[in-house]
Amino acid sequence: MGQEQVGEIRHDRSGISFRPGLEGVPVTQSAICDIDGMQGRLAYRGYPIAELSAHSSFLETTYLLIWGDLPSPQQLRDFEAEVQMHRRVSFRVRDMMKCFPASGHPMDALQSSAASLGLFYSRRAIDDPKYVYNAVVRLIAKIPTMVAAFKLIRKGQDPIQPRDDLAYSANFLYMLTEREPDPLAARVLDRCLILHAEHSLNASTFSARVTASTLTDPYAVVASAVGTLAGPLHGGANEDVLAMLEEIGSPEHAGDYLDEAIASKRKVMGFGHREYRVKDPRAVILQGLAEELFARFGTDEMYDVAKALEAAAATRLGPKGIYPNVDFYSGLVYRKLGIPRDLFTPVFAISRVAGWLAHWREQLGANRIFRPSQIYTGAQNRTWIPSDERVSSTGA
Numbered sequence: 101m102g103q104e105q106v107g108e109i110r111h112d113r114s115g116i117s118f119r120p121g122l123e124g125v126p127v128t129q130s131a132i133c134d135i136d137g138m139q140g141r142l143a144y145r146g147y148p149i150a151e152l153s154a155h156s157s158f159l160e161t162t163y164l165l166i167w168g169d170l171p172s173p174q175q176l177r178d179f180e181a182e183v184q185m186h187r188r189v190s191f192r193v194r195d196m197m198k199c200f201p202a203s204g205h206p207m208d209a210l211q212s213s214a215a216s217l218g219l220f221y222s223r224r225a226i227d228d229p230k231y232v233y234n235a236v237v238r239l240i241a242k243i244p245t246m247v248a249a250f251k252l253i254r255k256g257q258d259p260i261q262p263r264d265d266l267a268y269s270a271n272f273l274y275m276l277t278e279r280e281p282d283p284l285a286a287r288v289l290d291r292c293l294i295l296h297a298e299h300s301l302n303a304s305t306f307s308a309r310v311t312a313s314t315l316t317d318p319y320a321v322v323a324s325a326v327g328t329l330a331g332p333l334h335g336g337a338n339e340d341v342l343a344m345l346e347e348i349g350s351p352e353h354a355g356d357y358l359d360e361a362i363a364s365k366r367k368v369m370g371f372g373h374r375e376y377r378v379k380d381p382r383a384v385i386l387q388g389l390a391e392e393l394f395a396r397f398g399t400d401e402m403y404d405v406a407k408a409l410e411a412a413a414a415t416r417l418g419p420k421g422i423y424p425n426v427d428f429y430s431g432l433v434y435r436k437l438g439i440p441r442d443l444f445t446p447v448f449a450i451s452r453v454a455g456w457l458a459h460w461r462e463q464l465g466a467n468r469i470f471r472p473s474q475i476y477t478g479a480q481n482r483t484w485i486p487s488d489e490r491v492s493s494t495g496a
Contacts, residue, residue, distance in 0.1 A: 118475050123374070127470070128309065132165060132458050133300045140378040144298055145169070153385050158293040159183060159240070159268055162454040165298055166236055166461055179237075180268075186241035187262035187271065189213075190220060194249060194259060202254040206247065206446045207330035209254075211323050213246040214239070218319035226315060226464055235318045236457050243322075243453050244268075247446040248275035269293060272450070277438065284396055285437050288389050292433060295382045295426065296448050298455030300375070304328040304335075308456040310470045312463040325456045326449050335445035338431035341370040342402065342441065351408035358412045370428030371413055377421035386429040393436040400432055 119125055134143045142149040145164050152161050156170075163171045163179050171179060193216055200209050221238065225231040249259035260275045270286035281289075299305070307328040311321045329335040348357045361368050373380055390403060410424055417423070434444050 127306070127472075128301065128463075130301070130459070130462060131168070132455070132462060133298045135300050135375050137373075137375040138377055140376060140381045140384075142299070142381050149295065149381055150385060153291045153294050156294060157268070158290045158297070158451070158454075161294045161297055162240060165454050165458040182237045183241040183268065184262075184264055186238050187245050187264075189242050189245050189249070193217075193220075193246065194253070197246070197250055197253050200250070200254070202256075204254070205330070206250055206443055207326065207335070207449070209250040210243070210247055210446050210449060211326040211330065213250070214243065214319060214326055215323035216319075217242065218317045218323075221319065222317070224315075224317050226317075232318075232461060232464075236461075239318065239322055239453055239457060244272040244450050245275065247443065247450060248272060251276060251440065251443060273437065276443075281437075282396070284392065288393055288433065289437055291389060292386070292430065292447075293451040295385060296430075296451035298452070298458060302334070303331070304452065305455060305459050309459050309463045312460045313467055313469045315464075315467065318457065318460055321460050322453055322456055325452070329445065329449055329452065335448050337369055337425075337427035338434070338444050338448075339441050341406075341427055342431040342435065344369045345402040345405045345409070348405050348409065351404045354405060354408035355412040358409060358416060362416060368409075368413065368417070370424055371417060372422040373425040376423065376425065379423040380425040380428075382426040383424040383428050386426065386433055390429050390433050390436070393433060397436060400436060403432055406432065 132145065134146070135141070144152060144161065145168060147164070147170075152164075156164075159180055160171060160176055163176065193213060196216060197209060197213060200212070217238065221235065223231065245259075245262060252259050260278045262271050263274055266274055266280070267286065267290075269290040270281050270283075273281040273286060273289060301309070304325040308321050308325040311324040312318075332340075348354055358368065360366075390400075394400060394403065406429065410428070413422070413424075431441075431444060434447060435441070439447060
């Protein structure tokens with residue numbers, strides 16, 4: 101069935117209901133993330149996203165997501181110190197990455213690199229709290245290092261080693277350029293990571309939970325989720341938003357572009373979300389972050405195009421519950437931070453590892469391997485035919 105088919109199909113024989121893409125079908129219970137799509141509310145473990153973005157740090161939010169409560173000052177210091185100590189990756193991982201084709205997409209490099217960590221930490225002891233804690237630390241610490249390393253390795257350059265005196269987001273920006281970032285830029289990236297850290301049972305998180313339900317190691321869980329995020333219907337939309345804004349070119353063309361897209365039934369990138377019928381609360385915060393960056397470092401002319409497009413969409417698409425989503429402004433923010441366009445989705449992955457690991461740990465708490473049913477639509481009661489009596493079905 102194609103993705104355009106919606107609604108419920110009932111199987112004649114068993115009475116099992118089928119909804120394409122499992123839309124609206126609960127498949128688990130979770131205490132991690134709460135979304136109210138009608139009111140535009142998003143909360144992690146009960147804390148509104150706006151409060152976390154304004155007051156927390158990414159590592160503190162990561163701790164909250166995975167262990168359920170905000171850490172004490174000492175717990176946070178210990179967690180930050182552990183992550184800092186494990187930022188470096190083995191030279192064998194770097195050597196492996198040097199064998200990747202320079203033309204390869206960074207998401208493919210990240211998936212392979214994340215999976216390779218399972219070879220170095222192969223002990224599977226998912227019932228051991230220390231093993232779980234150490235696995236969380238390694239993945240949160242090493243994923244940014246691997247993303248930054250491939251950015252330079254594919255250009256024939258040696259990776260930049262992490263700096264222990266820099267905080268999490270500042271260190272990532274440093275590893276991209278070997279320049280210490282402006283504190284505002286580092287704080288804006290940290291807030292972006294908080295905004296992208298978790299969003300309920302999206303495709304990559306569902307992939308993580310399905311993989312986790314087999315009781316494999318957490319490195320395979322994250323690698324499977326990275327592979328799912330790499331698909332164009334999940335990650336990468338913020339790259340497409342920038343391409344769309346550049347195609348529009350100027351604010352006065354935004355309305356005509358939108359009208360033509362609607363008439364031709366072409367998707368308008370960065371608009372609409374399966375969960376929200378109002379403007380994505382993350383998009384609201386990201387727009388404010390973009391304006392902070394533009395005020396300090398100079399504007400991006402595509403921002404005026406984005407605002408004009410949003411204004412045009414408010415009258416044309418708003419009545420249908422279609423508003424800007426998280427991808428609409430994030431690309432403009434990342435570009436102003438100096439992040440290359442094909443690293444936008446890997447940066448998303450750096451953040452979402454926190455949510456994936458939270459769901460991994462929750463899945464382990466009450467595990468049952470996922471084994472959904474299906475509705476068979478194939479042929480029935482066929483009789484085997486000897487090969488010399490068969491007619492090719494392809495006409496060859």
